[in-house]
Amino acid sequence: MTDKNAINIYRNKALVNFEGKNFLGQIGVDSRIFQALNGGGISVGVISQQAIENGISVLVDEVDAEDAVKFLKKEFEKETKEGYVNNIYSIDSLSVIGFVSDNYNKILSELQRNKIFPLLLSQIASAGRVNIVVTENQTEITKNIIETEIYGKPKTVHLALIGHGNVGGTLVEQILDSAYDILKRKRVDLKIVAIANSKKIAFNQAGFGSDWRQKIKFSQTESSVEKLVEFAKEHHLENLVMVDNTASKDFVKHYPTFVENGFDVVGSNKIYNTLPISEYRDFRKLLEKNKKKYLYETNVGAGLPLIDTIKLLHLSGENITRIKGVFSGTLSYVFNNFSLRNDKYSVIIREAMDKGFTEPDPREDLSGNDVARKLLILARELDLINEFQDINIQNLVPENLLDIDKNEFISRLEELDSEYKNIKENQKPDHVLRYVGDLHGNLQEEKGELDVKLISVPANSALGQLKGSDSIFEIYTESYGENPIVIMGAGAGAKVTARGVFGDILRLSETK
Numbered sequence: 001m002t003d004k005n006a007i008n009i010y011r012n013k014a015l016v017n018f019e020g021k022n023f024l025g026q027i028g029v030d031s032r033i034f035q036a037l038n039g040g041g042i043s044v045g046v047i048s049q050q051a052i053e054n055g056i057s058v059l060v061d062e063v064d065a066e067d068a069v070k071f072l073k074k075e076f077e078k079e080t081k082e083g084y085v086n087n088i089y090s091i092d093s094l095s096v097i098g099f100v101s102d103n104y105n106k107i108l109s110e111l112q113r114n115k116i117f118p119l120l121l122s123q124i125a126s127a128g129r130v131n132i133v134v135t136e137n138q139t140e141i142t143k144n145i146i147e148t149e150i151y152g153k154p155k156t157v158h159l160a161l162i163g164h165g166n167v168g169g170t171l172v173e174q175i176l177d178s179a180y181d182i183l184k185r186k187r188v189d190l191k192i193v194a195i196a197n198s199k200k201i202a203f204n205q206a207g208f209g210s211d212w213r214q215k216i217k218f219s220q221t222e223s224s225v226e227k228l229v230e231f232a233k234e235h236h237l238e239n240l241v242m243v244d245n246t247a248s249k250d251f252v253k254h255y256p257t258f259v260e261n262g263f264d265v266v267g268s269n270k271i272y273n274t275l276p277i278s279e280y281r282d283f284r285k286l287l288e289k290n291k292k293k294y295l296y297e298t299n300v301g302a303g304l305p306l307i308d309t310i311k312l313l314h315l316s317g318e319n320i321t322r323i324k325g326v327f328s329g330t331l332s333y334v335f336n337n338f339s340l341r342n343d344k345y346s347v348i349i350r351e352a353m354d355k356g357f358t359e360p361d362p363r364e365d366l367s368g369n370d371v372a373r374k375l376l377i378l379a380r381e382l383d384l385i386n387e388f389q390d391i392n393i394q395n396l397v398p399e400n401l402l403d404i405d406k407n408e409f410i411s412r413l414e415e416l417d418s419e420y421k422n423i424k425e426n427q428k429p430d431h432v433l434r435y436v437g438d439l440h441g442n443l444q445e446e447k448g449e450l451d452v453k454l455i456s457v458p459a460n461s462a463l464g465q466l467k468g469s470d471s472i473f474e475i476y477t478e479s480y481g482e483n484p485i486v487i488m489g490a491g492a493g494a495k496v497t498a499r500g501v502f503g504d505i506l507r508l509s510e511t512k
């Protein structure tokens with residue numbers, strides 16, 4: 001007795017495709033195909049008129065494919081000469097996968113999301129039985145997806161983690177710590193199958209464990225996006241997610257390649273979202289076309305639930321009129337501490353670096369670029385079409401230190417001390433320094449006004465009372481009037497950021 005729930009796989013099959021116009025709809029063509037092939041001792045699996053445009057597809061064993069093409073060419077010689085038949089050819093190395101499901105549309109959409117487009121699909125609606133034809137190298141991944149849907153088998157999500165510095169390294173540990181719990185509670189099997197830095201990449205189809213640092217340290221493989229894509233294909237990995245925890249301007253150029261090759265994208269890297277608006281929009285179109293997602297909650301406010309909140313408010317029609325606050329964990333820490341303590345500016349900047357708040361190059365924070373990026377990312381969530389050049393940025397890095405090597409800059413931080421001592425001392429009494437971002441103007445127009453600057457505020461004001469590396473975002477909307485929605489909390493740090501990235505991975509995994 002056959003198990004009704006079994007997934008049957010028949011390998012080494014071929015499709016003989018028969019292309020032609022008008023003629024193919026004519027009565028008797030199917031039976032002529034049948035007879036020509038049966039007469040030659042070839043057994044025919046399925047004949048389908050839907051598989052190719054203007055064509056008929058016939059399923060045969062791969063060993064018979066060449067003969068099948070020969071017999072059909074002979075049978076339809078006259079029609080070929082008359083131009084009714086354009087082409088008869090075979091596609092080899094195929095598998096037929098048969099299964100029973102009352103929700104095969106869901107399976108098909110999962111297959112599509114994983115870039116699997118069956119060459120042929122036949123369904124016996126009353127029995128819920130479906131046969132699909134896929135290429136040999138897509139057989140395993142197709143089977144896995146069908147098993148997940150039919151048997152509720154845990155869904156394996158394959159993660160490629162790019163960048164394992166402060167944020168990326170912490171993320172690997174967090175995933176390894178929680179993977180078993182997530183498997184039990186959510187039936188999602190998170191497997192880290194690739195880890196890369198700027199120089200090297202390491203692969204592990206079975207998923208990395210606690211010795212991952214050793215593996216990447218001793219990997220001999222040069223970091224390469226092509227190799228990563230190739231690895232995913234070669235091992236037929238489904239549910240792929242590429243996680244970008246670099247700050248690289250070059251690496252983001254590869255996002256479209258990932259999406260085109262079946263990866264969803266998660267990133268703490270802010271660069272893609274601040275590229276020229278045409279690229280920003282083209283990427284969204286590409287995601288939609290490929291049914292892929294790009295999540296980046298940590299781009300603004302690290303682990304704070306900011307982007308989602310703003311997206312939802314905007315989507316639900318709430319008119320956001322202004323967003324302002326302290327957007328940088330680093331500059332929050334620097335000015336909160338510098339304003340109150342007697343330590344030098346450079347000492348406090350070094351502390352922020354040691355605590356993992358700063359960008360890989362701290363000038364990205366001190367120049368205001370990082371805050372400007374965050375402001376721009378939020379503006380674009382509101383469908384404003386601002387460009388980075390539109391932002392008025394007060395740069396806190398002196399011009400002579402802007403273009404030097406990063407390490408030299410860090411070694412010369414003391415050169416900033418006297419200027420900031422003066423700024424601090426020249427404030428009104430009971431005032432403190434804060435570096436703020438402000439998105440304002442008429443946000444119903446195409447562009448908003450974006451300002452990023454150092455200000456002095458009363459110590460007892462909301463901004464003045466900020467502590468540690470906390471960020472604060474005040475979101476003003478039409479319904480909430482004068483009282484903004486306030487989101488406040490740790491605005492930087494490896495743990496909170498990695499946790500936010502992890503949240504995006506889980507969000508993606510659940511919708512997969």
Ligand SMILES: NC(=O)C1=CN([C@@H]2O[C@H](COP(=O)(O)OP(=O)(O)OC[C@H]3O[C@@H](n4cnc5c(N)ncnc54)[C@H](O)[C@@H]3O)[C@@H](O)[C@H]2O)C=CC1
Binds near residue numbers: 247329494
């Ligand atoms: N530190 C924080 O609190 C927050 C950081 N972020 C973002 O997280 C990202 C990472 O920051 P950190 O972990 O602090 O940086 P990091 O400097 O500690 O680590 C960066 C990693 O990226 C790798 N990398 C650089 N270029 C690469 C390339 N082209 N290909 C492959 N790998 C490459 C480096 O080898 C390194 O492993 C940045 O984009 C930052 O803006 C976002 C929110 C908060």
Ligand SMILES: N[C@@H](CC=O)C(=O)O
Binds near residue numbers: 298299301327328493
């Ligand atoms: N360097 C950034 C990190 C988070 O985006 C900051 O300090 O805010």
